[in-house]
Amino acid sequence: xxxxxxxxxxxxxxxxxxxxxxxxxxSISTQDIGIAEMAELCRTMLGEVGAEARIIPLExxxxxxxxxxxxxxxxxxxxxxxxxxxxxxxxxLWASDPFAAEVREGRIWARGVADNKGHLVARLCAVxxxxxxxxxLPLTIRFIYEGEEEIGSPNxxxxxxxxxxxxxxxxxxxxxxxxxxxxxxxxxxxxxxGICYVxxxxxxxxxxxHSSRATIVPNPAWRLIWALASLKGPDERVLIDGFYDRVLAxxxxxxxxxxxxxxxxxxxxxxxxxxxxxxxxxxxxxxLKDMFQPTCTVCGFESGYTGPGLKTVLPxxxxxxxxxxxVPDQDPQEIFQLLRAHLDRHGFxxxxxxxxxxxxxxxxxxxxxxxxxxxxxxxxLYGHEPVTVPLTPGSGPMYPLCQAIGIPAVSGPGxxxxxxxxxxxNENMFVEDYINGIKGMALLFDEFARS
Amino acid sequence: xxxxxxxxxxxxxxxxxxxxxxxxxxSISTQDIGIAEMAELCRTMLGEVGAEARIIPLExxxxxxxxxxxxxxxxxxxxxxxxxxxxxxxxxLWASDPFAAEVREGRIWARGVADNKGHLVARLCAVxxxxxxxxxLPLTIRFIYEGEEEIGSPNxxxxxxxxxxxxxxxxxxxxxxxxxxxxxxxxxxxxxxGICYVxxxxxxxxxxxHSSRATIVPNPAWRLIWALASLKGPDERVLIDGFYDRVLAxxxxxxxxxxxxxxxxxxxxxxxxxxxxxxxxxxxxxxLKDMFQPTCTVCGFESGYTGPGLKTVLPxxxxxxxxxxxVPDQDPQEIFQLLRAHLDRHGFxxxxxxxxxxxxxxxxxxxxxxxxxxxxxxxxLYGHEPVTVPLTPGSGPMYPLCQAIGIPAVSGPGxxxxxxxxxxxNENMFVEDYINGIKGMALLFDEFARS
Numbered sequence: 001x002x003x004x005x006x007x008x009x010x011x012x013x014x015x016x017x018x019x020x021x022x023x024x025x026x027s028i029s030t031q032d033i034g035i036a037e038m039a040e041l042c043r044t045m046l047g048e049v050g051a052e053a054r055i056i057p058l059e060x061x062x063x064x065x066x067x068x069x070x071x072x073x074x075x076x077x078x079x080x081x082x083x084x085x086x087x088x089x090x091x092x093l094w095a096s097d098p099f100a101a102e103v104r105e106g107r108i109w110a111r112g113v114a115d116n117k118g119h120l121v122a123r124l125c126a127v128x129x130x131x132x133x134x135x136x137l138p139l140t141i142r143f144i145y146e147g148e149e150e151i152g153s154p155n156x157x158x159x160x161x162x163x164x165x166x167x168x169x170x171x172x173x174x175x176x177x178x179x180x181x182x183x184x185x186x187x188x189x190x191x192x193x194g195i196c197y198v199x200x201x202x203x204x205x206x207x208x209x210h211s212s213r214a215t216i217v218p219n220p221a222w223r224l225i226w227a228l229a230s231l232k233g234p235d236e237r238v239l240i241d242g243f244y245d246r247v248l249a250x251x252x253x254x255x256x257x258x259x260x261x262x263x264x265x266x267x268x269x270x271x272x273x274x275x276x277x278x279x280x281x282x283x284x285x286x287x288l289k290d291m292f293q294p295t296c297t298v299c300g301f302e303s304g305y306t307g308p309g310l311k312t313v314l315p316x317x318x319x320x321x322x323x324x325x326x327v328p329d330q331d332p333q334e335i336f337q338l339l340r341a342h343l344d345r346h347g348f349x350x351x352x353x354x355x356x357x358x359x360x361x362x363x364x365x366x367x368x369x370x371x372x373x374x375x376x377x378x379x380x381l382y383g384h385e386p387v388t389v390p391l392t393p394g395s396g397p398m399y400p401l402c403q404a405i406g407i408p409a410v411s412g413p414g415x416x417x418x419x420x421x422x423x424x425x426n427e428n429m430f431v432e433d434y435i436n437g438i439k440g441m442a443l444l445f446d447e448f449a450r451s
Numbered sequence: 452x453x454x455x456x457x458x459x460x461x462x463x464x465x466x467x468x469x470x471x472x473x474x475x476x477x478s479i480s481t482q483d484i485g486i487a488e489m490a491e492l493c494r495t496m497l498g499e500v501g502a503e504a505r506i507i508p509l510e511x512x513x514x515x516x517x518x519x520x521x522x523x524x525x526x527x528x529x530x531x532x533x534x535x536x537x538x539x540x541x542x543x544l545w546a547s548d549p550f551a552a553e554v555r556e557g558r559i560w561a562r563g564v565a566d567n568k569g570h571l572v573a574r575l576c577a578v579x580x581x582x583x584x585x586x587x588l589p590l591t592i593r594f595i596y597e598g599e600e601e602i603g604s605p606n607x608x609x610x611x612x613x614x615x616x617x618x619x620x621x622x623x624x625x626x627x628x629x630x631x632x633x634x635x636x637x638x639x640x641x642x643x644x645g646i647c648y649v650x651x652x653x654x655x656x657x658x659x660x661h662s663s664r665a666t667i668v669p670n671p672a673w674r675l676i677w678a679l680a681s682l683k684g685p686d687e688r689v690l691i692d693g694f695y696d697r698v699l700a701x702x703x704x705x706x707x708x709x710x711x712x713x714x715x716x717x718x719x720x721x722x723x724x725x726x727x728x729x730x731x732x733x734x735x736x737x738x739l740k741d742m743f744q745p746t747c748t749v750c751g752f753e754s755g756y757t758g759p760g761l762k763t764v765l766p767x768x769x770x771x772x773x774x775x776x777x778v779p780d781q782d783p784q785e786i787f788q789l790l791r792a793h794l795d796r797h798g799f800x801x802x803x804x805x806x807x808x809x810x811x812x813x814x815x816x817x818x819x820x821x822x823x824x825x826x827x828x829x830x831x832l833y834g835h836e837p838v839t840v841p842l843t844p845g846s847g848p849m850y851p852l853c854q855a856i857g858i859p860a861v862s863g864p865g866x867x868x869x870x871x872x873x874x875x876x877n878e879n880m881f882v883e884d885y886i887n888g889i890k891g892m893a894l895l896f897d898e899f900a901r902s
Binding site: 152199204205206209210213214216222225226228232273274277278286290291299304305309310313314318325392393395 | 603644646648650656657658660661662664665666667668669670673676677679683684685723724725728729732737740741742744748749750751752753754755756757760761762763764765766769770772774776798807808844845846
């Protein structure tokens with residue numbers, strides 16, 4: 001493999017220019033900025049590494065950019081990335097222009113470099129290096145670039161449905177991200193939690209009133225408080241009937257993996273100013289809860305007067321954002337229906353519930369060939385055992401794109417670091433991590449083709 | 452009495468100039484604007500009607516203006532008003548300058564004219580008229596003008612303590628306001644609810660976090676929700692041990708008065724866009740709850756992300772404003788201690804509770820001589836039976852200034868109207884209501900002196 005690694009090192013400046021090129025094109029889905037231009041750039045860059053590429057429009061959404069390079073064997077590897085990024089605001093907190101992609105102090109600084117243009121481009125560079133050094137790829141590769149990941153992938157399931165033959169069958173899918181943990185070890189994730197994000201709202205009078213009228217006028221803030229208290233008590237057990245019915249217990253292997261996982265509890269507590277973890281848990285029970293238990297989280301609550309001092313007001317409206325992170329095999333649409341039924345059954349039919357986002361959880365078996373191949377690559381390239389986790393607590397469209405159509409998925413090597421500042425000002429990726437990401441992917445083509 | 456009434460009518464333009472003079476001097480306690488100037492003007496105006504007047508400084512607060520006119524009998528009547536007003540903002544919603552005190556369409560338009568400079572000045576004009584027509588007043592009158600009513604009278608209890616001999620004994624106290632109800636009938640109020648206003652706050656991590664961490668990191672919004680749900684359930688019964696211990700049941704007379712009270716339920720519901728009153732109450736039970744039951748009201752709740760769409764955040768902090776309106780003989784300090792004890796006993800020792808305002812409820816017997824005298828004056832002047840209520844749901848310093856030192860209190864005649872827009876833009880008082888307020892007070896001197 002040394003020939004490949006040497007080539008990548010020799011062309012490191014070219015590859016840095018490629019990541020800068022991708023990051024210099026803004027592509028903010030929330031603000032509808034630069035989406036068409038970025039899709040076009042993706043098609044161009046795919047073409048430059050030899051892929052047959054096209055832009056697939058999605059009615060009412062941002063297009064998917066699709067590329068394919070056919071290989072000599074029947075083995076097919078899908079690669080999922082997204083070309084959209086988060087907004088760059090607040091701009092005044094950036095040390096350099098978020099779309100200048102400046103290289104400074106060993107890092108590339110840009111909105112989207114870690115989430116996830118750096119990964120997207122590294123994989124293209126890996127193909128480039130392979131083809132320059134070895135000629136034809138040893139397997140077929142498909143590139144699936146989404147333009148709506150940062151707004152919850154509202155149209156990806158429809159894309160999969162409409163273009164089923166284009167992306168299946170496949171023997172594996174390298175998921176969008178990947179990176180180092182606090183200890184410098186590469187973390188491989190084999191799954192994602194799902195999400196059911198709901199806005200609850202209640203109304204009282206058609207205006208805020210003097211609080212003395214609380215004797216006779218209903219208070220929408222109290223309505224939401226009582227409804228929420230019926231959903232979950234201080235023991236953290238969610239009380240919605242059927243909520244846990246589809247929750248899978250961890251397998252013996254998963255539990256073993258989890259037990260062996262490093263976990264810096266003390267430094268975590270210290271960093272975030274906490275005395276203890278939730279319910280005073282520790283050790284394996286804490287890890288199990290973290291990875292295999294769903295949540296029910298109040299993300300926001302707004303009602304009435306919240307400024308300094310006192311204002312004696314009876315609010316006319318109240319609103320809550322509720323985020324339920326789901327684990328396999330919970331179904332977000334079903335969970336939403338169970339929530340609605342719970343509210344109705346408990347006398348809260350007056351409370352409106354709106355589903356703002358729904359994503360299925362997804363999980364790949366830890367012994368899938370793609371996972372094994374990725375672990376081998378990490379050992380070879382970094383000289384250490386990767387931290388392989390069955391699930392990460394974040395969410396994404398892994399279910400429709402992989403699990404639902406029988407494709408194992410795992411995150412890629414290299415790229416992110418614990419200080420990458422994803423979604424925040426001064427997002428960055430270390431140049432070395434980026435280069436290693438290219439190398440890791442090039443090694444994977446070989447390793448997976450031999451599996 | 453016709454001589455007095457005729458004199459007042461003949462000098463109506465002079466008296467309108469007096470109310471304009473008082474309203475043209477801003478005196479906004481919250482913003483510390485014009486307080487010293489207004490106190491000085493009060494002293495001047497008191498002197499002009501023959502009172503011995505002085506400004507009594509209150510350390511760390513706005514001064515009380517005190518005046519006295521001795522009469523021939525031992526009978527003493529206190530008059531309570533406040534010379535401070537609410538801020539005038541939002542200024543762009545006023546049809547004329549809030550401190551121009553323009554007379555237009557039969558009304559005087561000014562910040563503070565209804566709350567409560569119009570009442571303050573009407574009472575001075577009543578003294579003026581009496582003295583011009585009759586010579587010496589038939590009783591001793593004391594004027595107690597507070598400069599901090601609009602910020603919760605934080606120093607009035609101390610004033611009463613330090614100047615006890617100045618304001619006691621007294622046979623009655625005419626309270627600050629008074630006015631017409633929706634049916635045009637004069638409303639006399641014999642009491643006020645108390646208040647215990649508390650800010651509750653909870654803390655989680657030292658920053659908002661990604662909501663996926665809700666598996667292991669405590670959520671302060673949930674802490675407050677659970678704590679609040681332990682305070683009151685959907686049946687509206689407050690669950691704090693001892694909360695109701697001092698609540699006085701209404702007397703048979705009070706209940707009778709209440710049963711006879713007009714109540715425009717349908718128009719109230721329609722105006723405020725409601726289908727029904729709280730707990731679907733109606734008739735006497737609704738009136739009893741309104742007047743004689745304390746409340747526990749969430750005035751505001753703030754935590755996490757409350758903007759449009761979704762943000763998956765685990766809040767680092769949560770805050771609630773809680774307003775408890777108290778009825779005789781609840782004690783706000785004791786209620787605050789009971790609340791703290793309740794939180795501690797129910798596992799919410801981590802929730803901080805700050806007392807932002809505390810006022811005792813106060814109530815005068817409906818058959819007190821001052822109440823009877825005021826009713827007689829209303830019948831004589833307006834030709835109708837006043838609506839006499841045992842309590843109004845608002846609050847004020849009636850307890851320290853009257854009830855605690857054994858002085859019966861009742862609101863005055865005339866002045867306010869249901870569209871007076873107190874605390875709001877375009878505050879106003881009808882000129883006729885103002886003039887009637889002068890007449891009513893002049894008649895009261897006579898009526899009360901004969902009681």
